[in-house]
Amino acid sequence: MAPEKAVVLLDERVSPFGQRVRIALAEKGVEHEYQEEDLANKSPLLLKSNPVYKKIPVLIHDGKPICESLIIVQYIDEVWVRGSPLLPSNPYERANARFWADFVDKKIYDSGARMLKYTGQAHEEAKEEFIESLKLLEGELQDETYFGGENFGLVDIAFVPFTTWFYTFEVYGNFSIEKECPKLVAWGKRCMERESVSKSLQDPHVVYELLAYLLKKKYGKV
Amino acid sequence: MAEAEVKLLGTWSSPFVLRIKWALKLKGVEYDFIEEDLQNKSPLLLKYNPVHKKVPVLVHDGKSIAESYVILEYIDETWKENPILPEDPYQRAMARFWSKFGDEKFLPSMWKFFISQGEKREEALVSASENLKILEGELKGKKFFNGETLGFADISLGWIVDTVSLLEEIMELKMIDEQRYPSLSAWMKNFSDFPGIKDSFPPQERMLTKYRTLREAYFATTRGTN
Numbered sequence: 001m002a003p004e005k006a007v008v009l010l011d012e013r014v015s016p017f018g019q020r021v022r023i024a025l026a027e028k029g030v031e032h033e034y035q036e037e038d039l040a041n042k043s044p045l046l047l048k049s050n051p052v053y054k055k056i057p058v059l060i061h062d063g064k065p066i067c068e069s070l071i072i073v074q075y076i077d078e079v080w081v082r083g084s085p086l087l088p089s090n091p092y093e094r095a096n097a098r099f100w101a102d103f104v105d106k107k108i109y110d111s112g113a114r115m116l117k118y119t120g121q122a123h124e125e126a127k128e129e130f131i132e133s134l135k136l137l138e139g140e141l142q143d144e145t146y147f148g149g150e151n152f153g154l155v156d157i158a159f160v161p162f163t164t165w166f167y168t169f170e171v172y173g174n175f176s177i178e179k180e181c182p183k184l185v186a187w188g189k190r191c192m193e194r195e196s197v198s199k200s201l202q203d204p205h206v207v208y209e210l211l212a213y214l215l216k217k218k219y220g221k222v
Numbered sequence: 223m224a225e226a227e228v229k230l231l232g233t234w235s236s237p238f239v240l241r242i243k244w245a246l247k248l249k250g251v252e253y254d255f256i257e258e259d260l261q262n263k264s265p266l267l268l269k270y271n272p273v274h275k276k277v278p279v280l281v282h283d284g285k286s287i288a289e290s291y292v293i294l295e296y297i298d299e300t301w302k303e304n305p306i307l308p309e310d311p312y313q314r315a316m317a318r319f320w321s322k323f324g325d326e327k328f329l330p331s332m333w334k335f336f337i338s339q340g341e342k343r344e345e346a347l348v349s350a351s352e353n354l355k356i357l358e359g360e361l362k363g364k365k366f367f368n369g370e371t372l373g374f375a376d377i378s379l380g381w382i383v384d385t386v387s388l389l390e391e392i393m394e395l396k397m398i399d400e401q402r403y404p405s406l407s408a409w410m411k412n413f414s415d416f417p418g419i420k421d422s423f424p425p426q427e428r429m430l431t432k433y434r435t436l437r438e439a440y441f442a443t444t445r446g447t448n
């Protein structure tokens with residue numbers, strides 16, 4: 001078998017978007033070099049590999065960079081075909097997976113971030129949207145093991161890093177995610193039983209400390 | 223065997239709907255187009271896209287697919303003639319990247335420029351121009367973003383062809399000129415000359431009126447707030 005071409009991941013340990021890629025690489029058993037980026041002092045390699053956004057994660061495979069976390073995850077699935085596929089084989093189910101992965105970014109992350117950043121009316125509106133979005137996502141999960149059914153897949157990978165943000169969301173939003181979406185919380189715990197997930201994610205209290213620090217520094221939020 | 227039923231819910235002016243029409247045309251797929259009134263959403267739209275309640279929505283064999291780039295990939299995987307996405311995973315990732323860039327970075331920057339006034343307008347122009355330069359850089363030497371033939375990224379970015387001309391006419395300035403953006407200018411012509419694309423753009427007079435009205439509405443709401 002030909003030697004595997006070099007795989008390098010430019011990332012930041014705490015990034016949920018980077019965590020998605022790490023989980024996908026672990027699921028597929030892809031050996032890679034991990035490079036931690038200091039986003040206050042971006043490396044020449046990062047600037048060269050992602051000149052458009054200058055962001056992490058970036059996967060560099062055989063010298064060619066791929067950017068944007070969900071695009072990277074799909075790339076990983078298409079290149080390393082061993083193990084369980086991260087996307088279903090049926091076109092309609094694939095479309096459904098892409099739709100919900102996009103939903104995580106467009107609705108859940110967006111409203112969650114606004115809820116953390118803002119106060120007053122804007123905060124309340126964001127909180128309402130956030131809880132509604134979580135419920136919609138839970139509606140998609142129902143009583144399945146994973147969003148991919150029996151298979152851990154794209155939507156699971158897209159959302160699972162944000163489960164470590166639940167504690168932070170609850171403190172800033174003053175509500176219980178378990179009360180609102182018990183199935184999502186149970187799903188999160190099931191995912192944590194996978195080594196790819198538990199090794200890639202951070203402890204929720206560590207996440208809280210970091211987010212609290214950033215929110216205070218950037219937005220004066222306490 | 224009866225032809226599977228394909229419906230497209232959309233509006234006459236949406237660039238996101240237009241890209242689906244292009245993809246279906248390229249693949250030779252017959253479909254029913256259902257014009258939606260977004261100010262008065264139909265039960266059909268609410269049934270087929272309960273999450274976002276937006277267009278376009280593709281309905282195939284009674285099953286609905288929403289979000290334009292998700293629909294494009296579905297179309298490509300379901301009807302195999304004239305592939306939109308390349309086979310190579312790296313090229314596919316690039317196609318998806320440029321499609322996303324168009325929607326998430328370039329389009330908002332153009333829109334912001336279009337609706338801004340004064341100082342904000344100057345800032346917005348700088349941002350939109352930077353994005354144009356990025357697209358020009360990606361295109362250099364290529365006929366299409368996809369290479370020799372039109373593909374996923376071209377279809378996703380095709381809204382530039384008529385919309386930018388529209389905005390240029392309303393704002394009375396030229397954004398994509400041949401001198402500064404030779405590749406992009408050539409691409410716009412190659413794209414609009416491509417079979418199936420040529421006469422597909424929405425009626426320009428109607429679009430001009432629509433966008434002029436929208437711009438006036440924005441100016442009216444921001445008047446006196448500077």
